[in-house]
Amino acid sequence: MDHSGLTRDQLLDVYYHLRLTRTLEERIGILYRQGRIFGGVYLSTGQEAVSVGAAYALGPGDIIVPSHRDMGAHLLRGIQSREILAQYLGRVGGLSRGRDGNVHYGDIQRGDVAFISSMADGIPVATGVALALKRQGKGRVAMTWFGEGASSRGDFHEGINLAAVLRVPVVFVCNNNQYAYSTPLSRQTRIPDIAARAGGYGIPGTIVDGNDVLAVYDTAREAVERARRGEGPSLIECKTMRMRGHSEHDDASYVPRQLLEEWRAKDPIQGFEARLREWGILDEAGEARIAKRIADELEAAVAWAEASPFPEGKDVEQGVYST
Secondary structure (H helix, E strand, O other), X not given: OOOOOOOHHHHHHHHHHHHHHHHHHHHHHHHHHXXXXXXXXXXXXXXXXXXXXXXXXXXXXXXXXXXXXOHHHHHHOOOOHHHHHHHHOOOOOOOOOOOOOOOOOOEHHHOEOOOOOOOOOHHHHHHHHHHHHHHHOOOOOEEEEEEHHHHHOHHHHHHHHHHHHXXXXXXXXXXXXXXXXXXXXXXXXXXXXXXHHHHHHOOOEEEEEOOOHHHHHHHHHHHHHHHHOOOOOEEEEEEOOOOOOOOOOOOOOOOOHHHHHHHHOOOXXXXXXXXXXXXXXXXXXXXXXXXXXXXXXXXXXXXXHHHOOOOOHHHOOOOOOOO
């Protein structure tokens, strides 16, 4: 049995983070529909394995530059569910201290660079982070995620080219979920595989099943180790499917229902759960314990977030300008 070199406890930890990612986002979706969250809500339903699997390959000193569907990566960097919920509710306990009730959050102290809305802008940022890490000479690595739509923007090409030329330690993870908002991949590029673009920059490009969390982990681990050895960047394309609209106000009516059903059968959490059961690592009692742990955690997180106050106007400039 191939467990990707992970121990039983690590495999269960991966499973926990997959389940936590989906359940937390489901709760955020409920709060949005109740009118308690203002702004956009972007869920990663069906593609949790991309952020969890890739982020699990990183070490404690590495840096992530996530996109708007990388909740699992945030959680693996130590961001707490209660902080994320407070963020969406616009409370002081959120990562932007109530200044933003949306996805622009991170914590550089925990190696998490806040998301930048303009898609693909995170790529040159991650390259800059990786250049700083290279100059420090401590073997640290940067990782960034983006959608296949971002790969058609100029900052994708400029960022990856610069990373390749400077041979900086960064891993580029393309979350190919088939649609850039409502535009299918076939309408934005003539090539079927984003990974093919890596050849134009002289770096490795790998395609992986984005719904197989261990396949994502294995591929990301190899890319991270390569970067840590000083061999430069890699591009990983994770083939997956966005099972909801671009955001929660989008009904995704432009996506063929048959396509969604085909991908529903490939659900990354159900698939990993089945493998853990087959390996004798997870049983019904163990699954129930993890589900209860997550439910209890989120109930406490919602209560904590709602108890956190709204920001006061007098604090609007606090932490904005360098002293």
